[in-house]
Amino acid sequence: MKIVVADRDGVAHELDAVEGWRVMEIVRAHGVKLGAECGGSSVCGECRVRVAPEWQNKLHEPRDEELDRLDEHLAGDDERLSCQLIFSEELNGLTLSLPDAA
Template identity: 50%
Template sequence: MRVYVTDHDGKEHELEALDGWRVMEVIRDWELPIKAECGGACACATCHVFVDPEWQDKLHPATDEEEDMLDTVPDVQDNSRLSCQILMSEELDGLKVSLAPSAKPEEKVA
């Protein structure tokens, strides 16, 4: 199965995903730039993504805990979700998301 992720530069990446994996894990394991600081515990919002409008209704609704975390980011939109809370399944094969600015890792200064 596949998930399509648009990075911070606007480039779309086709990533292979496994059933039951969190979208955040797929993004991280394919080494796209995402903070994902809490590792999927829904304890931060550093895996914030924007879900393509055609896919929004196919996802389970956000929990109150996820909504609370999304309230902590400045760039939240109606299609905002935490990628750690989206589990891949056959129904989500082809899911399209974009990395939110708030999920961009800090630039390291040499």
């Protein structure tokens, strides 16, 4: 199973993904630079990712804490916190990009 992440330089990385892992953990495990000072507790908002349009409706709705962090960072409608996205078989091929650092 895979996810595809375009880094901040626009370089696409096809990453092996593990079911049950947070997308943040998958990205970081492969050495793609992604902020996550809070370690995945939805506090810092540094692990924002842009979700490709074809995948947006396949993700669960964000919780209030995630929406608060996204609002604080003036995130676009296509952005989510990667620490709040749990990889599953249904997300095989998930395509993301990293927004510019805040």
